[in-house]
Amino acid sequence: MNRVEKLLILIPAFNEEGAVGSVVREVREVIPDVPILVLDDCSEDGTRHAAQQAGADVLPMPYHLGLGGCVQAGYKLAFELGYEYVIRVDGDGQHDPRYIPKILETLEREKCEMVIGSRFMNGGGEHSGFLRGVGIVFFRAMLRPILGKTVHDPTSGFVGVNRTALALFSKSFPLEYPEIEALVVLQRKRFRFVEVPCKMRPRRTGRTTITALRSLYYPIHVLLGVFVNILKFEGRRK
């Protein structure tokens, strides 16, 4: 198995017909032979068709599962297919695929379980809104004592994981707003994560799932999720 064969690119997408095709093509330009799996979370538009047209495989969800459920399905499949590394790139075009090799190299070099593409290292972060910025500062401060280190961009979905984390996330992964909770899930297993600086871009089409109303619900849900994960009895979810 060569380096590229060990890697799977996961692209979760929900109603991203306008962007997902170009994201797949951009990934192909950066790593030509890498397998790409688009996780279509029961989109109502032509996301599935656009992804297939661009040359990606598609894992179609029979019902809308939400980001966490959809990404976990991808992790489960990747684990079953024997991949060593999985890198998640959002289907809205915000993540620049040119940083994929950097994330892969860091995963291999550092032997850590997760690498996070961070928009706030080296003074970046120009494409995050005011509310998100406030939320990130808040969660950064909250996570610092829990994780024992600072995570600059706890809400980043541009992440790479190795097979150890893949095995864990196949069994236990937050269903909604998974990024912050996933860090706590990792910490509970004493797994390591490393951040690498990445530039994020504005989304190309579609709308964010975190609307004004949900932005009020989001911190409450995430706080509860973090608290529950700290106390979690690892027995129920299969």
Add this chain to the structure above:
Amino acid sequence: MDRLLNVITVFSALLIGLVLGSVRRAHIRPEYSVSWLLAAFVLLALSRWRALQDWIAAALGLNDAALVLLIMAGAVFVLVLFRFSLIISNLKDSNVALMQRVAILEFHLTNLDEKNKAAAGN
């Protein structure tokens, strides 16, 4: 007070009838009817059994039997709702796992189908 007790008695009897009727028509599975039946029978017993009301009132340090009844009714239904929250949470976990498995199987089937078509074409 007696009127309140009678209302609760009638309400409990109606709840028992409604649950049993729903079980008979297979609208509620028997295992999920147990909590409701238990709650309804507890309320029925409380509303008819004055000695039990007095004993609970004394244990809780209350003078008002009506208040005892309301507290007990509230507690019973909170417990029933909690049990159903557990059931719903388990069902949601099972549904998500099932849907993920369906998606993965569909993915494998599609790949197998394409391979078979390619093999038949050669």
